[in-house]
Amino acid sequence: MRTRTYYIYLIDEDVAKYYHGRERMFHDLFHQYVHVSGKMRKIISRQIHYITNPIPMLTLYQIIKNAFSNQWDYVNQTGSYQLSIKNDRDFIEVTIEKQYVRLDVYGSLDAESIFFEGIRAFNGYLFAIDFDNHKFGWIRPIKERKYV
Template identity: 40%
Template sequence: MRNYQIYLIEEEFAAHYFGRERMFFQLFQEFEYSVGEIKSILSKQIHYITRPIPNLRLNQFIHQQLQTKKDFRSENSAYYIEQGIRSTAKLELFDRHLILQATGSYDAETVFFEVLRKSEEAFLAIDLYNERFGWLKPIKERKFV
């Protein structure tokens, strides 16, 4: 099973740390395994660099984009894509992050990633267990000459 935590990063931090996403990953990894005062400090840092999830707008967008797909359903404030046993994904929305759980091939999770990519500019997905991370919509660097 793949478990992704998806955060909406403040635009100034997303632009500044473009190409250095490993630093975000390390921050979230340290938070996951820390305790006590250090966990509190890391929590404040994460809160500072992330934006609240626009839940109402995102819920509407997900429904608009996926309502016609036969393998899509929503239940108990979670979204599911089940393509038989070969690929399943579950997306849950929280105040400051999203959780995406997926099994099988990457097809079902890719559907959710595509919808999220279209909805916001700076979503960062992190899979702590498999040490995978990246932007859902890569940030384009602007170079002015």
């Protein structure tokens, strides 16, 4: 069974629009944070804190719960915002923290696609990163304005 872990951040709207098309810069910043220590980690932490917004935990939890109540079984772990979604062959574990959401997917690519599709209802600039496979992108793509 294939396992993937995603970290999902809520990027500030102005920052997201400014860096539209240059998403690799977000990936590189978060990747550096994971792999450095000391003063550099503290500096990068401040940069990440500046470009991200806190996750509205209850709102996102409700969106996830509503999106998957009919298709999947969900379990709320007491005392935290953890959600387990499973079907016959796939298992997803979602942990909602203050600054990010951790998504652990065990199973097919369909499971993560279904999850990402389900949380597109969230009104914000969610950016997902899979550090192990160097995959990243917007949960809901940013629409480019066309000027005539």
